Amino acid sequence: MPEALEQDYTQKQLLEVNKALSSGMFVHVRRMLAHMADCDIALLIESSPYKGRAVLWQLVDPDVQGEILEELSEDVRSGIIAQMDPTLIAAATADMDVDDLAEVLRSLPDAVYQEVIGSMDSQDQERATLALSYPEESAGALMNTDTVTIRPDVTIDVVLRYLRIKGELPEATDELYVVDKNNQFLGGVSLASLLTSNPGLTVRSIMEDEYESIPVTMDESEVAQLFERHDWISAPVLDENQHLLGRITIDDIVDVIREDAEHSMMSMAGLDDEADTFAPVVKSTQRRSLWLGINLITALSAAFVASFFESTLSILPILAVLNSIVPSMGGVAGNQTLTLVIRGMAVGHINSANQKSLVYKELAIGALNGLIWAILIASVVALWQWDFNLGLVIAFAMFMNLLAAGMAGAFIPLLLKKMNIDPALAGGVILTTVTDIVGIFAFLGTATWLLI
Template identity: 80%
Template sequence: MPEALEQDYSQTQLHEVTKALSSGMFVHVRRMLAHMPPCDIALLLESSPHKSRTVLWQLVDPDLQGETLEELSEDVRNGIIAQMDPALIAAATEEMDDDDLAEVLRSLPDTVYQEVLGSMDKTDQERATFVLSYEEETAGALMSTDTITIRPDVTLDVVLRYLRLKGELPEGTDELYVVDKENKFLGDIQLATLLTKSPLLTVREVMDNESEAIPVSMGESEVAQLFERHNWISAPVVDEDSQLLGRITIDDIVDVIREEAEHSMMSMAGLDDEEDTFAPVVKSTKRRSVWLGVNLITAILAAFVAGFFESTLGILPILAVLNGIVPSMGGIAGSQTLTLVIRGMAVGHINDANQRWLIGKEIAIGMLNGVIWAVLIASVVALWQWDFTLGLVIAFAMFMNLFAAGCAGVTIPLILKKLDIDPALAGGVILTTVTDVVGIFAFLGTATYFLLP
């Protein structure tokens, strides 16, 4: 089925389920959900208000609940899990991939986690302990231990017979990993190589012994950059002694890239990247109020600076009309630089070697923009008010604020990064404060000095 038709079909299904649910046709909804893939069930849950979501989850087949939980966003999944019995949570996580299992277990309160762990059998308890032994947002937290390993001294024919006996391969398998007797990673062999080379050759003769393995402690952002750079489908994960621990597949990396993009976008507005669109009103209000409070403080600070020049504004009312132009232009220019730098940091383009050059470049851009727009605004104001001095005043303020915006836009995220503070979350607030204060002070301060008698 073509992708466009498949998407339309999924949307039609979702619409029918929603309509049946609102009509109270619960048995019909249960049957429909039983024939829907987990990804569509997850989309339906995320697209439903809180009360409808609770009812829908109760109608999902228990055999599909584990896979559905894997597809849900963190905020929605946590809300559903909070209403589940620990035994049901344990049952739903049985077939989960290791990385998804770790994410679910980490979201549980300690008391619930202990109950869920107690409801698991010994094998699942050991797996849960293992996946939680690695820090969040590292290769260890992303990897799956479901791998196929082979020895270098066997022939390809032996490997093929071994795979036929297994009957199936782990999902996303594009290569087999070669290890020695101590389970040390030696290299890999592509499935294409295995199928096209002579079955009499040994693994050692055809394997890639220069393939790159991912350290288990590497950050997930760096892992994603490696996948992007090398066009990997999967990659092995090793410890400090080169022991093979597991593998990371491209589907997990797609999730990382998507989450990082959402995080940057949502953080600019002070929102959690996993914010539930249909979360209860009070819960959403609490989350957004924090950001609104921070912005109110910055606005009060800007107003406080403007208050120093209250007498100036009273004598020259035109300054109140023009006062918003300079901070606004500085804010836009600074946001352009801030966004560019945050993106460069996210994709790994910015490092210690090129930071000084980048700072110099953005300062130069700020100065050039300052000259261009200072001349333009000075001409407009001078002709509008027939006041050449007023034009020069706003030109100077515009130049200073665009220069400050360029400096702040490039240095703020770099400084925040060194302080281990998320630049996407805090950078915009600090930048707005800088451009507002500098813009108001430069304009009204210069006007007070040159225009008042």
């Protein structure tokens, strides 16, 4: 089915379920949910108002609740789990992959977590312990343990017979991993090689021994960069002693890339990338109020600087009209640089070796842009007010602020990264403060010096 038709069909399903739900046709809704894909049910829950989710969840078949929990965003999943009995949570997570199990368990309050663990059987408790043994957002937390391993000294014919007996392979399996008797990783064999090679050959003769693997402690964003660069479908995860621990598959990497993109976009507005669109009013207000409060502080800082020049503004009222131009231009230019640098850091283009070159480049761009727009604004203001000196004042302020914006846009995210502060979250606030204060001070300060 073409992608556009598939999207239309999904939207039609969602509309039908919502219509039946609002009409109280719960039996009909249950039947419809039974024929929907897990991802579509998750989308339906996320697209429903907060109060309607509890009703929908009660109509979902308990046998597929675990699969649906895997598809939900963290904020929505936490709201659903908060309404579930710990024994039901344990049952829903019984067949989850280790990485998804870890994500669910980490979102539970401590008291609920202990009850859920207590409700699990010994095998699931071991899986839970393994899932939580690695730091969040590391390769270990992202990996699955459902790997197929083979020995190097067996023949291809033996491997093929083993696979036929096994009957099925884990999802996204494109290679089998070769290990010794101590589970030491030796290399990999693609399924294509197994199917096209002479059955009498040994695994050692066709395996790739120069094989790039992923350290268990690697950050998930770095893992995503490796997958993107090498076009991997799956990759083995090893500990510091080169023992095979599991594998990471492309479906998990797609989630990481999407989450990183959403994080960068939402953080610019001071919002959580997992924020629930239909979260309760009070909860949403609390989250947004923090960002608004920070923005108010930056605005007051700029106003405080402007207050030093009250006498200047009273003598030359035209300065009040022009005062917003310079900070506004600096803010736009700075945000262009800031966005470019944050993206470069996210995709791995920026490192300690090229940071200095980047700062110099953005400084040069700021100077060139400053010169171009200073000349333009000076010409406009001088002709408009028939005041050459006023044109020179705003030209100087424009040049200085665009220069400062370019330097701040490059330097601020690099500094925040060294301080382990998220540049996407805090960079915009700091940049706005810098461009507002420099712009106001340069414009009004120069005007006070030259025109008064």
